[in-house]
């Protein structure tokens with residue numbers, strides 16, 4: 209027997225009308241059938257019918273005979289502005305979010321979206337979905353799907369020189385997740401944490417929120433400045449660095465500094481967190497092995513990601529944790545973390561195991577070198593005296609330093625307004641001493657003509673702006 213509820217037709221009418229008005233139900237969307245909704249809400253069919261009749265009468269819904277009832281495709285719903293309280297207040301975050309969510313040219317850190325082997329990915333996905341069995345519907349392991357961990361262990365051994373067992377690999381959902389898990393597992397509240405200056409803006413934002421004793425160490429043309437580090441931060445418990453291609457400057461940590469850093473970590477029993485987000489993309493010279501590859505004392509915690517090598521939306525990354533810490537990481541993953549979707553892990557594992565990943569990387573390495581040249585060529589042509597470069601040999605972005613002036617924020621705003629999604633370099637500094645320029649992603653620029661046309665679009669405004677600024 210049906211239990212009575214006190215939901216009346218007016219309640220149903222109001223709920224559906226509200227969903228249409230706030231955009232959760234869009235013109236053309238199907239609404240639940242009268243029979244299903246009456247079962248779901250435990251009300252009589254005629255109650256739902258009465259509500260639907262009112263909504264049809266007012267033009268919110270239309271019936272499509274046997275196809276059911278849909279939201280009127282012709283209805284025009286006035287755009288409701290999000291309530292003020294829903295809006296992010298931190299102006300810096302607002303500007304970052306704005307360009308991250310927009311589509312445009314020179315976007316930072318995005319692999320070549322036109323070159324991803326979609327067909328292969330689709331074929332593998334279809335095969336994996338067809339082969340799914342009931343146990344695949346259960347929770348996947350919190351540390352990651354074993355064959356994916358094996359594929360990664362093999363890949364980083366071959367490509368990055370890191371020898372580790374699959375047990376040392378923990379699958380995570382991005383850099384911030386990796387960092388939080390590492391600090392959660394190994395850091396004490398009182399531990400001193402050191403980050404690079406300038407450094408990855410999203411890393412700095414996260415660390416400022418979760419670390420009590422956060423310090424910054426300058427980076428120069430040979431990477432993290434070790435003289436400064438030894439003088440000011442010898443007592444650190446963690447140092448975070450991107451030694452292969454520093455972010456955003458793309459400089460590489462020199463071998464002697466790598467050795468100094470490793471020796472420091474061993475003598476202080478401290479940890480180095482290595483961010484190897486785009487280590488594969490080195491162009492003229494040989495790819496530099498990861499810092500982790502020469503870490504004989506297991507003091508480096510290695511953080512990798514598929515955001516640059518596959519696509520950012522995959523949200524799949526990994527940590528290589530020191531052997532002695534594996535059980536703590538498993539324990540914390542079990543307590544704090546949720547697992548990553550199994551289906552995606554399976555697709556990715558096959559993509560790597562079957563060799564498509566390596567092939568794709570190889571193609572992207574030569575493509576990015578070409579695309580970088582397009583952008584540098586176009587910048588030099590359109591802005592011959594505006595920027596200077598300190599050429600490095602890798603990365604997915606370049607820094608165009610301002611020859612004169614320091615308003616890179618104002619200049620970036622002009623470019624962003626015109627769909628050129630560059631970042632102002634000064635914003636990647638946390639202290640007072642800054643450098644000024646634009647951080648420009650080049651991986652999605654397909655010709656020098658395309659880059660030249662984009663720069664020409666902003667050249668008049670750029671020159672006028674810089675004249676006023678100087």
Ligand SMILES: Cc1ncc(COP(=O)(O)O)c(C=O)c1O
Pocket residue numbers: 317381382383384408450455483485512513514515520524525
């Ligand atoms: C410096 C740096 N580290 C790490 C990442 C990887 O981030 P995620 O794996 O969260 O996409 C990025 C991505 O842009 C990055 O620029």
